[in-house]
Amino acid sequence: MQRAAELLRSATKAVVIGHIRPDADAIGSIGGMIIGLEKLGIPCQGLIGQTTPIPDNMLSIPRAETISCTETLPEADLVVIVDCGSIDRTGALAQQVAAHPNTLVLDHHASNTGFGNHNVVAKVESTTSLIAELFEEMGIELDVELAHALYAGLVTDTGSFRWGTSRMHLLAAKLMDTGLNVRIIGEELMDNTTVRDTRRIGAVLANLRTYTVGDIKVGVLVANHGVISTCSDAAVESLVDAVRALDGVELGVVLKENDPDIWSVSLRSTSMNVANIAVKLGGGGHIPAAGYTARGDRDRVLKELLANL
Ligand code: 5GP
Ligand code: MN
Numbered sequence: 001m002q003r004a005a006e007l008l009r010s011a012t013k014a015v016v017i018g019h020i021r022p023d024a025d026a027i028g029s030i031g032g033m034i035i036g037l038e039k040l041g042i043p044c045q046g047l048i049g050q051t052t053p054i055p056d057n058m059l060s061i062p063r064a065e066t067i068s069c070t071e072t073l074p075e076a077d078l079v080v081i082v083d084c085g086s087i088d089r090t091g092a093l094a095q096q097v098a099a100h101p102n103t104l105v106l107d108h109h110a111s112n113t114g115f116g117n118h119n120v121v122a123k124v125e126s127t128t129s130l131i132a133e134l135f136e137e138m139g140i141e142l143d144v145e146l147a148h149a150l151y152a153g154l155v156t157d158t159g160s161f162r163w164g165t166s167r168m169h170l171l172a173a174k175l176m177d178t179g180l181n182v183r184i185i186g187e188e189l190m191d192n193t194t195v196r197d198t199r200r201i202g203a204v205l206a207n208l209r210t211y212t213v214g215d216i217k218v219g220v221l222v223a224n225h226g227v228i229s230t231c232s233d234a235a236v237e238s239l240v241d242a243v244r245a246l247d248g249v250e251l252g253v254v255l256k257e258n259d260p261d262i263w264s265v266s267l268r269s270t271s272m273n274v275a276n277i278a279v280k281l282g283g284g285g286h287i288p289a290a291g292y293t294a295r296g297d298r299d300r301v302l303k304e305l306l307a308n309l
Pocket of ligand 2: 026
């Protein structure tokens with residue numbers, strides 16, 4: 001942490017990169033880093049290594065609107081990578097990041113490979129929790145904008161404070177005391193949806209299938225490309241909550257066809273280590289929540305997953 005603080009303080013121009021297909025912890029971590037470095041007078045550009053824009057619901061996070069979705073790494077003397085368990089999560093920027101001599105990884109994934117020149121990987125609820133701790137050590141003061149960005153990662157990565165240690169509540173209290181309107185933040189990030197999306201998501205839920213492998217029961221939801229390209233990202237991401245804790249089902253799976261025959265696979269379990277399964281299939285994540293990318297038609301992707309349990 002001390003080394004990380006020194007690196008941040010001595011930067012003259014920084015970039016901060018979050019993972020592709022960003023969630024609120026990635027965007028909140030980028031927003032938080034930008035605001036923290038602004039307070040030190042250090043210019044910092046936020047980046048996501050993809051050309052697809054950031055999901056609408058995340059634009060409510062401070063500085064999200066300034067993040068550039070790009071395949072080119074701008075010149076900088078420090079590259080901070082947040083919420084990425086492995087370098088491929090920086091997407092189109094991966095090779096340029098690998099070649100940079102001064103990279104700092106701030107992350108909380110169990111599967112983190114330590115791919116930076118400097119790595120701070122902590123077992124905490126969110127990457128924004130780690131950044132909050134780092135900023136506190138550095139004497140960077142919280143204000144309502146910084147607190148908003150950090151809270152966004154905390155509230156979503158803890159499933160709205162349903163998992164994590166008491167530390168998450170202590171941090172939430174500190175953040176709320178800056179004057180956050182947590183009700184509006186939660187609505188903007190997680191609840192806002194449309195009648196059309198709700199009906200489409202309902203159709204996906206109605207097609208829930210279960211499979212049995214040995215003594216493991218698996219629940220699977222499939223959002224094909226038609227669904228993905230017509231529903232908001234937030235609506236699609238909400239699907240995983242429906243398979244997280246199905247009675248009698250050990251493993252919940254959501255297959256999301258982001259491009260034809262290219263699938264983001266989300267794994268959730270309360271009894272199995274899904275990070276291990278995801279790593280085996282080229283992805284990563286946390287013990288109860290992990291994911292990977294797969295190619296092929298739906299049946300092939302499902303068969304490959306079931307064969308690897
Ligand atoms: P989600 O299912 O919500 O997309 O992701 C759950 C967890 O798995 C997150 O911590 C996320 O970072 C990780 N994850 C999801 N997809 C991938 C992937 O394609 N590669 C890696 N390395 N991790 C992933
Ligand atoms: Mn995270």
